[in-house]
Amino acid sequence: MERKIKVIVLMLVVLVAIGVATHLFLSPSTTGSEGSQNITDMINRTVEIPAVKNVVATAPPMTTVVYMIAPDKLKAVNFQWTDEELKYVPNEYANFPVVGGWYGTQDGSYEEFIAAEPDVVIESIDEGSGGDLSTVNQRQEKFGKIPVIGVRDTTNVKKVGESILFMGKVIGAEDKANQLNDFNNKYLNIVHDKSSKLSDGEKKSVYYACGSDGLQTYPSGASHGQLIDLVGGKNVADSINQGNTTTGAQISIEQVIKWNPDLIITSDMDFYNKVYNDSNWAHIKAVQNKEVYLSPQSPFKWFDRPVGANMIIGVPWTAKVIYPDDYKEFNMVDVTKEFYSNFYHFDLSDDQARDILISSGLDESNF
């Protein structure tokens, strides 16, 4: 019995060893396919890519960009759209296969991605995290001969243009990418001009409410709520920005009452639906003056989550929300319609556009 078990254990060890050995001696062969070209991705890796017809991205921010500039090349999405989000998604794009991905607290399945048969896989890279190259290399190893393209992440609306243009080149959608970039730059420039002229006394104070209780927030400098800084609002949570950290924090309702912001912006529908009926929040100027605004949700949120190209339409909206008198030249109904038909492939009627804006809390006199 004893000897038998010893022999068996030895056999198992040998088996595992053989497995490892064969793995180590295996060198995969790569062959160039037709119409392929070498490109340098945004983290300076040289990648050979075929003529791109099918794209998948490993996380929502880049999936969003592909959906905006070349929806017919998008092969799969990372998560199932909710019914609320599907409201403004054309039927032909409503049923993408869902492949998951690597973001938040979930891991994707490499096999699931390979089974979607993409020509290229897009991997976004978060700013400022140390593991960029190793993550991309690990993906490339697992995806074998399917090229993995590293794109500098699009979490900053001021820099997102660069990644949009890069993606346009890679997937052969340069015209759309330019159009999106131009749209973004147009509003960024107008907003930059006006917000840089604001004196501190003129700035309105804004509280960004996250979570269904509205008691999580981000200081200025964080990627979440960056549009407040961009249009020159004064983020009341600045004081929690200690030692240059830009992470979110849980705070108390007393703290919000103490800050007493002029406006509150949120992306959370639950919070928005109860804030006007909550006696605790009734003490705050923003609530008393009906100055609470909810980011539009469909097909992607305008203001935050994900932080990416979906926030481009959030720039004029946030400007209108905080300083309606300074931006009378924006006709939000037209801007919304233009953006949706060009980049979300959905032609809104005037009523639909107005509905989106009314639901966001914007007063009709300020459209």
Added chain:
Amino acid sequence: MDKESREIISILLLVFLPVILFFASFLLGRYPISPVDVIKTILCPLFPQLEVSSTITTIVFEIRLPRIIAAFVVGASLSMAGAAFQSIFKNPLVSPDLLGVSNGAGFGAALAILLSGVGFVTQIFAFIFGIISVSITYLISKAYKAGGILVLVLSGVAISAFFSALISAIKFIADPDDKLPEIVYWLMGSLASVTTDQLIMILIPIIIGFIILITLRWHMNLLAMGDEEAQSLGLNPTKVRLLIIAGCTLLTSASVSVSGIIGWIGLVIPHMTRMIVGPDNKILIPASLSLGASFLLLIDNISRALISIEIPIGILTAIIGVPIFLYLLKKGYSEWA
């Protein structure tokens, strides 16, 4: 069923189950590959004349193989360490993280994610802090003259709690969008991102731990009788116990460093094994290895192949493990109570 035939069935189960599962696991996955192609791909390095596609080669050797080996090794290590701990502490409710190794490793990983975010740094930190926490536990128990097993267990509980608080502190200061999910996910345990390099890194501690436990399994039987008994048979119980703890710590720390914290296996697999082969450590230790490896392999196959995203493995170990365990419990625990 007589003893003889039971033994034969046990041996068949314990020997062939892991082997069959090991090879069968190559056939499972989200990407549809025919069994013939899988077999051809596996044989290809030996017979280069076989025609196989490079996509399938990648899937078999880069995606499935590392995970299969990892599940095998982690399952085997945690179960062996659990069985050894249960016998030397003479307590059936003990799991491998009794002396603080899991929370220590978890703290190391959380710290590494906070500071750098690079994969192999996280792995090394987890491994080292796992060992550090057990060392602290052991040194504290030594510092009290009245030493003995109870003090060791109590200081383990204390150090565990301490590192658990440190993990919470790191979670509290981590960036909720970027670092925090990563830390939480790591602590949940997963084999989803195991790479060949990681497996090579833990090879040596795993082998050392394995050798220690396999060679000392006779001594475990003696230790289980009590220290005086062991001493009268010419054994130095303190020394042997320290060696066994060291072996278990190497195994657990190395496993946790690649997989994150996977609970339940180290506690329950030894019990399941005992129900099959009885309480004799000479057989129990290798049998736990085999059953643990098979079990985690099975669970991980479900985790990676059932739906399009990864199901966290910790969820499955309990959901699938509990019914099996309760079934075995019903069959009776006659040999060992």
